[in-house]
Amino acid sequence: AQSVTQLGSHVSVSEGALVLLRCxxxxxxxxxxxxxxxxxxxxxxxxxxxxxxxxxxxxxxxFEAEFKKSETSFHLTKPSAHMxxxxxxxxxxxxxxxxxxxxxxxxxxxxxxxx
Amino acid sequence: xxxxSQHPSRVICKSGTSVKIECRSLDFQATTMFWYRQFPKQSxxxxxxxxxxxxxxxxxxxxxxxxxxxxxxxxxxxxxVTSAHPEDSSFYICSPRLGEGSPLHFGNGTRLTVT
Numbered sequence: 001a002q003s004v005t006q007l008g009s010h011v012s013v014s015e016g017a018l019v020l021l022r023c024x025x026x027x028x029x030x031x032x033x034x035x036x037x038x039x040x041x042x043x044x045x046x047x048x049x050x051x052x053x054x055x056x057x058x059x060x061x062x063f064e065a066e067f068k069k070s071e072t073s074f075h076l077t078k079p080s081a082h083m084x085x086x087x088x089x090x091x092x093x094x095x096x097x098x099x100x101x102x103x104x105x106x107x108x109x110x111x112x113x114x115x
Numbered sequence: 116x117x118x119x120s121q122h123p124s125r126v127i128c129k130s131g132t133s134v135k136i137e138c139r140s141l142d143f144q145a146t147t148m149f150w151y152r153q154f155p156k157q158s159x160x161x162x163x164x165x166x167x168x169x170x171x172x173x174x175x176x177x178x179x180x181x182x183x184x185x186x187x188x189x190x191x192x193x194x195x196v197t198s199a200h201p202e203d204s205s206f207y208i209c210s211p212r213l214g215e216g217s218p219l220h221f222g223n224g225t226r227l228t229v230t
Binding site (some may be wrong): 032034036041042043045046049052087089094096097100101102103104105106107108112 | 117121149151157158159160161164173208210212215216218219220222223224226
């Protein structure tokens with residue numbers, strides 16, 4: 001069984017400040033990890049994913065995340081927030097093999113960016 | 116990335132009627148499609164997995180007779196909400212499975228409101 005915990009349902013930052021959205025996972029098998037962004041009344045856009053290999057993953061729009069197995073974490077960061085980053089962000093985990101693609105999502109973190 | 120066209124984007128129906136939601140893959144073939152739903156202010160939950168040419172598999176607590184899934188071709192999967200009730204009002208969204216480790220993209224979702 002897998003689970004995802006996103007610490008902080010709401011995060012507020014100033015424009016230009018560092019964005020840090022936290023995600024911890026629980027998985028009995030090596031996980032595949034994902035971050036998605038959802039704007040109001042829209043679908044999900046994939047920001048980045050970790051499968052294997054390099055633990056620091058770079059995604060779109062300047063976001064990146066680091067897979068830390070020892071901490072079971074996959075936190076999302078962006079050095080400088082833009083107003084357009086205001087949205088809800090979801091961390092998700094999938095097992096591999098025949099279960100690949102069955103995502104378990106965290107509860108989401110709403111990011112607010114202040115001018 | 117894999118483009119998934121989901122229709123309709125928004126639908127309002129009366130209680131007791133049925134609604135069909137389509138997910139069509141435009142530039143690839145998917146033998147497997149995942150269907151999720153998202154209740155207001157909540158995260159996404161996997162409802163069912165559709166497999167081309169075979170019966171869908173449903174997650175615990177999802178009524179298979181209420182949520183009919185058809186995956187008759189490699190480019191089209193449909194979800195029909197039968198005898199819809201207000202509690203079925205939700206955001207329904209599909210995600211195709213490609214190879215293991217491949218990006219997991221989503222359709223734009225369907226906002227269902229049952230009055």
